[in-house]
Amino acid sequence: MMKLFDLTGRRALITGGTHGLGMAMAKGLGQAGATLLINGHSPEKMKGALKEYHDLNIKAEGHLFDVTDEKATQKAIDTIEANGPIDILINNAGIIKRTPILEMEVADFRQVIDVDLVGPFIVSRAVGKHMVSRKAGKIINICSMMSELGRNTVTAYAAAKGGLKMLTKNMATEWAKYNIQVNGIGPGYFATEQTAPIRVNGHPFNDFIVGRTPAGRWGDPADLAGTAIFLSSAASDFINGQIIYVDGGILATIGKPANEH
Numbered sequence: 001m002m003k004l005f006d007l008t009g010r011r012a013l014i015t016g017g018t019h020g021l022g023m024a025m026a027k028g029l030g031q032a033g034a035t036l037l038i039n040g041h042s043p044e045k046m047k048g049a050l051k052e053y054h055d056l057n058i059k060a061e062g063h064l065f066d067v068t069d070e071k072a073t074q075k076a077i078d079t080i081e082a083n084g085p086i087d088i089l090i091n092n093a094g095i096i097k098r099t100p101i102l103e104m105e106v107a108d109f110r111q112v113i114d115v116d117l118v119g120p121f122i123v124s125r126a127v128g129k130h131m132v133s134r135k136a137g138k139i140i141n142i143c144s145m146m147s148e149l150g151r152n153t154v155t156a157y158a159a160a161k162g163g164l165k166m167l168t169k170n171m172a173t174e175w176a177k178y179n180i181q182v183n184g185i186g187p188g189y190f191a192t193e194q195t196a197p198i199r200v201n202g203h204p205f206n207d208f209i210v211g212r213t214p215a216g217r218w219g220d221p222a223d224l225a226g227t228a229i230f231l232s233s234a235a236s237d238f239i240n241g242q243i244i245y246v247d248g249g250i251l252a253t254i255g256k257p258a259n260e261h
């Protein structure tokens with residue numbers, strides 16, 4: 001039964017895998033036996049990340065390229081594929097800008113869409129070409145609560161993550177016949193660098209999220225590893241176009257009054 005979840009011999013590309021949720025999922029895949037192909041854009045962060053993976057006896061190599069740069073991505077993917085197949089792709093790299101609509105520059109809106117939605121398209125198309133020819137592959141797009149819900153100031157991010165949900169379903173539709181399973185993971189609110197500004201103790205949003213999450217806590221990045229392994233493994237070979245929300249129950253409830261425990 002455990003072989004269903006065994007990733008030994010598989011090679012997994014994780015974009016934005018030098019920190020945060022990407023690193024947490026990558027560690028899970030590495031500890032399930034996968035060789036990690038870590039994408040990032042900072043040489044310093046890459047150096048530190050690879051040491052962290054190697055210290056855990058996880059096989060990992062770094063690949064610096066900008067997921068929004070079609071030519072650089074194509075070149076990087078073809079170089080990687082020349083040394084062995086990419087069996088698993090996790091489109092995790094993303095940015096967020098928290099600005100009210102009327103104050104947001106169009107250029108900033110476009111940048112969020114470019115990184116969070118166009119980037120996954122560019123990388124998936126470059127990797128998908130090889131997966132289609134092999135008739136095998138796993139693609140996981142990292143969506144968000146904002147794939148389903150809106151929130152003040154994150155309009156660009158919500159538009160991108162809503163689009164990423166539908167990109168996931170459409171890629172699944174087109175590529176399932178090639179034995180490529182395309183699915184998504186929707187993290188709830190997790191304790192990462194990205195959420196640090198809204199998570200500090202005493203910040204009203206911190207109290208709001210702990211109250212809005214039935215599990216009563218922020219997610220720990222390690223909480224994502226199991227779902228990432230599942231969607232990367234043979235255990236999910238007949239799952240296509242699904243978004244699995246790892247959110248402590250946020251999407252299950254309308255919430256509760258402040259004075260109810």
Ligand code: GCO
Binds near residue numbers: 143188
């Ligand atoms: C925010 C947060 C969220 C989380 C995550 C939720 O400002 O609301 O950053 O966007 O990061 O995406 O799923």
